[in-house]
Amino acid sequence: MIRLERVSKVFPGAPTPAVDDLSLDIAAGEFVTLVGPSGCGKTTTLKMINRIIEPTSGRIEVGGRDALSVEPHQLRRSIGYVIQQIGLFPHRTIAQNIATVPELLGWEDDRIESRVRELAVTVGLDDHLLERYPSELSGGQQQRVGVARALAADPPVLLMDEPFGAVDPIVRGRLQDEFLDLHDRLGKTVVFVTHDIDEALRLGDKVAILNVGGILEQFDTPEAILAGPANRFVADFLGRERGLKRLALRPVSAVELVRGPVVDITATSEEARSIMESHGVDWIGLVDGETLRGWVDQSELDGSPLAALPAKPFAVTLRPESSLREAIDAVVTSHARVAVVVADDNRYLGMVGLESIAEEITQ
Amino acid sequence: MIDWEWIGRNASQIVDRTWEHLFLTLVPVAIGILISLGLTALVLRWRRSYGPITVVAGILYTIPSLALFAALIPVVGLNATNAIIALTSYTLLILVRNFVAGVDGVPESTLEAADGMGYTRSARFWKMELPLAMPVIIAGIRIATITTVGLVTVSVVLGLGGYGFFIYRGFQARQITQTLVGLVLSVALATILDFTFVLLQRWLTPWARERRG
Numbered sequence: 092m093i094r095l096e097r098v099s100k101v102f103p104g105a106p107t108p109a110v111d112d113l114s115l116d117i118a119a120g121e122f123v124t125l126v127g128p129s130g131c132g133k134t135t136t137l138k139m140i141n142r143i144i145e146p147t148s149g150r151i152e153v154g155g156r157d158a159l160s161v162e163p164h165q166l167r168r169s170i171g172y173v174i175q176q177i178g179l180f181p182h183r184t185i186a187q188n189i190a191t192v193p194e195l196l197g198w199e200d201d202r203i204e205s206r207v208r209e210l211a212v213t214v215g216l217d218d219h220l221l222e223r224y225p226s227e228l229s230g231g232q233q234q235r236v237g238v239a240r241a242l243a244a245d246p247p248v249l250l251m252d253e254p255f256g257a258v259d260p261i262v263r264g265r266l267q268d269e270f271l272d273l274h275d276r277l278g279k280t281v282v283f284v285t286h287d288i289d290e291a292l293r294l295g296d297k298v299a300i301l302n303v304g305g306i307l308e309q310f311d312t313p314e315a316i317l318a319g320p321a322n323r324f325v326a327d328f329l330g331r332e333r334g335l336k337r338l339a340l341r342p343v344s345a346v347e348l349v350r351g352p353v354v355d356i357t358a359t360s361e362e363a364r365s366i367m368e369s370h371g372v373d374w375i376g377l378v379d380g381e382t383l384r385g386w387v388d389q390s391e392l393d394g395s396p397l398a399a400l401p402a403k404p405f406a407v408t409l410r411p412e413s414s415l416r417e418a419i420d421a422v423v424t425s426h427a428r429v430a431v432v433v434a435d436d437n438r439y440l441g442m443v444g445l446e447s448i449a450e451e452i453t454q
Numbered sequence: 455m456i457d458w459e460w461i462g463r464n465a466s467q468i469v470d471r472t473w474e475h476l477f478l479t480l481v482p483v484a485i486g487i488l489i490s491l492g493l494t495a496l497v498l499r500w501r502r503s504y505g506p507i508t509v510v511a512g513i514l515y516t517i518p519s520l521a522l523f524a525a526l527i528p529v530v531g532l533n534a535t536n537a538i539i540a541l542t543s544y545t546l547l548i549l550v551r552n553f554v555a556g557v558d559g560v561p562e563s564t565l566e567a568a569d570g571m572g573y574t575r576s577a578r579f580w581k582m583e584l585p586l587a588m589p590v591i592i593a594g595i596r597i598a599t600i601t602t603v604g605l606v607t608v609s610v611v612l613g614l615g616g617y618g619f620f621i622y623r624g625f626q627a628r629q630i631t632q633t634l635v636g637l638v639l640s641v642a643l644a645t646i647l648d649f650t651f652v653l654l655q656r657w658l659t660p661w662a663r664e665r666r667g
Contacts, residue, residue: 141570143566143569143570164572164573164574165572166572167569167570167571167572168571168572170570172567172570172571174563174566174567174570176561176563176566177563177567178561178563178564178565178566178567178568178570179564179567180564180567180568180582180586181561181564181586181661182585182586182659182661183661191571192571192572195571195572195573195577224660224661226661240571250570
């Protein structure tokens with residue numbers, strides 16, 4: 092979908108190139124993050140794709156056509172663009188802001204209006220905000236408008252320059268989740284610039300790690316990069332806790348769950364005791380049909396029916412899509428040293444312990 | 455102290471001088487706006503022209519109005535054209551500076567977003583830069599207008615002067631009523647025109663008003 096072929100950019104008066112002989116191939120529907128220290132040319136690279144910055148040499152293809160041979164404003168109308176400062180038009184209402192590109196393309200008013208309403212829903216923006224001006228919105232709301240505006244004419248490609256850099260960490264996390272979800276639904280090709288390696292690894296299907304002077308050090312999936320950094324620079328840039336970062340990318344469903352020391356509430360105290368013994372633990376989980384009620388301590392098994400015992404709930408329960416990093420957290424903070432996994436409908440799926448997680452990561 | 459009868463006797467002349475004052479204010483400001491728009495376009499295209507333009511406009515601004523009226527008499531004569539040329543020249547410095555500052559004040563991120571959305575250069579100017587510069591542009595027009603209302607009175611030396619006519623004749627005849635009438639009406643005119651521009655700005659730039667709401 093996007094192909095950069097030996098692209099270089101030398102700014103007038105600069106001793107070294109901002110981007111040096113960069114080649115990059117981005118497939119349709121792929122979410123690619125560009126990450127690197129400041130001066131690595133990631134933003135320059137992004138802005139050359141929609142020709143906000145003109146390359147000094149090389150070839151750029153967007154959607155199969157030569158980006159450098161079309162009129163810049165024509166090219167840009169087919170590429171969504173989101174910047175860190177958001178850049179909403181202060182004199183235009185939210186609805187007018189979102190309608191920008193459709194208006195430039197000369198859509199009918201009715202079509203524009205229904206598209207604006209549709210996008211407000213897509214990005215989670217309240218209808219009543221549409222008639223407001225940008226200055227009346229919070230930072231998070233403004234960035235949602237920025238995304239809606241970029242998506243308005245349904246461009247196949249979306250360029251994003253540190254779009255979540257200016258909002259606070261909590262809002263950023265939420266916007267990241269929402270945007271990943273949006274990407275899954277819309278299937279756009281996304282090029283996303285960030286200086287935050289965690290954001291790059293979390294969002295990208297593939298991550299391009301750039302070094303100062305616009306040198307591409309590694310371009311691969313987050314998994315592959317974390318498992319095998321191409322060189323010292325990449326390893327340093329990934330920073331500490333690489334193992335944990337890998338775990339953050341993997342879902343609990345990747346490891347095999349064990350049933351663990353649990354017993355149905357219709358069983359007897361004796362059966363419960365023998366299960367505890369065979370697992371070598373001093374507690375047992377009580378299962379009621381398909382759901383896990385909680386757990387009881389060995390000392391609480393006084394011979395009365397298990398269903399009558401006061402089961403304590405597990406402090407943390409995970410879903411199959413929770414990350415293994417969350418699983419580790421659950422394990423080390425629980426009394427039982429296991430993480431309990433349940434389905435969306437609360438059905439008990441099994442448990443996961445430290446060993447199986449460690450096994451998964453060393454494979 | 456105030457001779458109310460004089461006011462009654464001269465009502466029709468007061469009306470005539472009001473129109474004259476209004477004419478000698480609005481025509482130079484209007485012409486000044488047109489010239490300044492042209493000069494601003496020049497500055498936006500060739501930034502280097504900004505220095506020379508402000509220097510020339512600044513020199514014009516420093517010439518005493520009396521001297522300029524007199525200097526123009528051999529060229530255009532003793533008439534309204536003379537006054538309009540002189541008064542127009544005084545608006546240029548204020549207007550050009552505010553117009554350029556207004557356009558310069560449009561945030562870089564807004565322009566980058568506009569480029570990124572696919573605005574052509576001229577569409578970007580008319581749809582983004584000009585409307586967003588409007589509060590500063592109108593602020594400049596307000597100052598130029600108030601300044602011109604005051605300067606019009608000096609054109610009494612050309613046999614014009616608007617309310618300046620009463621101020622001047624009041625001095626000569628040692629008649630305080632006439633001078634006061636000229637003074638009060640001149641201030642009132644400046645105030646009314648200024649207020650009109652405030653309303654115009656609110657109407658033209660609704661986004662700037664909502665911000666405080």
